[in-house]
Amino acid sequence: MLSKVKSIGLVGLEGFEIEVETEITQGLETVLNVVGLPDAAVKEARERIRIALLNTGYPIPDCIITQNLAPAHIRKEGSAYDLPMILGILASEGKIKNPSEKTAFLGEISLSGELRPTNGVLAAVITAQSLGFEEIYVPALNAAEGSVIKGIKVYGVKTLRHLIRHLSGEEPMTPEECHLDDLLGKRFEKYGDFSEVIGQQSARRACEIAAAGNHNLLFIGPPGTGKSMLAKRLPTILPDMSFDEMIESSKIYSIAGKLSPQTPLVTVRPFIKANQGISIAGLIGGGAVPGPGTISLAHNGVLFLDELPEFPVKILETLRQPMEDGNITISRVKRTLTYPANFMLVCAMNPCPCGNFGHPTLKCTCAPGAVTKYINKISGPLLDRIDIQVELPPVKIEDIKNSRPSESSAEIKKRVDAAREMQKERFKGTNVTWNAGMTPQMIKECEIEKGALDFLQNMFVKMSLSMRAYDKIIKVSRTIADLALSKEIKKEHIAEAVFFRSLDKKYWNR
Known part of the structure; x- marks a missing residue:
């Protein structure tokens, strides 16, 4: 089954929408192909994804997985596409519902299934909000910076297992809240007078x-x-x-x-x-x-x-x-x-x-x-x-x-x-x-x-x-x-x- 999961890419400070298309076909062994002009870090995601799914309780069966990161003419750099690629595989397998087109995901996955912090989350959230996305899922340690942007719900994800349970309705998550007044209160403490x-x-x-x-x-x-x-x-x-x-x-x-x-x-x-x-x-x-x-x-x-x-x-x-x-x-x-x-x-x-x-x-x-x-x-x-x-x-x-x-x-x-x-x-x-x-x-x-x-x-x-x-x-x-x-x-x-x-x-x- 073809699945589509949205993410956000960055070129400098500017962001753009990425669609991760995933198709799974029969095969004699597990093969994961990634196309769409990925760099080395994106290609390396294949092994991270396989082990993370295994350790989360969702081993990939023998099959051929093809993932396309569209648009194909822009180079995709970094490890922030791990999360949407994993969700694309799970959606194609029918283990989760295909996420909404108004929802974006980004984050690097560890071998244990935990999400690691990702650079550029604030810029990605700004882009997602401007493109009309209603919610975005990011690593928990990046959620605070994303939450300062109004008009979009920002969810902090600690583990892949936690996110899957949320998407299936078993363990709902709450969006990150921004306490701007508290942030503005910490102003000149380190500079002296x-x-x-x-x-x-x-x-x-x-x-x-x-x-x-x-x-x-x-x-x-x-x-x-x-x-x-x-x-x-x-x-x-x-x-x-x-x-x-x-x-x-x-x-x-x-x-x-x-x-x-x-x-x-x-x-x-x-x-x-x-x-x-x-x-x-x-x-x-x-x-x-x-x-x-x-x-x-x-x-x-x-x-x-x-x-x-x-x-x-x-x-x-x-x-x-x-x-x-x-x-x-x-x-x-x-x-x-x-x-x-x-x-x-x-x-x-x-x-x-x-x-x-x-x-x-x-x-x-x-x-x-x-x-x-x-x-x-x-x-x-x-x-x-x-x-x-x-x-x-x-x-x-x-x-x-x-x-x-x-x-x-x-x-x-x-x-x-x-x-x-x-x-x-x-x-x-x-x-x-x-x-x-x-x-x-x-x-x-x-x-x-x-x-x-x-x-x-x-x-x-x-x-x-x-x-x-x-x-x-x-x-x-x-x-x-x-x-x-x-x-x-x-x-x-x-x-x-x-x-x-x-x-x-x-x-x-x-």
């Missing part, structure tokens, strides 16, 4: 401006000045994620296998720290089955590169394209995938290899020319894409002893949110969300008072600024004006933006 940062007022201000306009940021200073501490607290002052952003980021994390029953939804803007030994594939994504890389995991959040000059030049140059486009395209044989990569880049670096160049009390021990060589590992084009540069001096013991309570993240975030509201209104009806993404035409349309414009033009000549740097200063000035709730960019806003661009001359002579 800006109130814990002592001193470094310029750096704190730079963080506020960067958060308000989504500007890329560079910290320069000796070890122990708080560069990493400040960077890690940036998510606590960024605007709350919208539900759409949560789903978008969670899809990426689901594909990468980084969601869990305890954290089935990304509710806080990600903070991703890349290490210096990262490969290009690890950074942008890739592999035999191209998956999202570090920059995509930082989508809607912060990508932090500590000890910036220690990264290989090739890695740093690879960042330029996604920083401009907000996504990354990975090309493989017969396949091209695009993943989102719209992140705020935050970098930190020492002023020299030993870290003491320019230190008020410690002597720099670097060899002549070593400082220049170290600094010049940061290329001009990459530096031009960093809107704000700030130097962090060593914190004095007097500052620690006499420190007053600093502003909390919540207080700073109120100003950031107000500035973002101004940008939301300004860019309504466009594809731009924040000041850092302003187009050249939008930059021209910025309201700048006459004295401020004259001052900027003088700075342009005096500092020999590039046009890209000129545009960056206007973008940052616009954000500073927004934080001041000013519709017009004033001279003091320009002056502060220029201050946060002045390290070009000090370190790179640009």
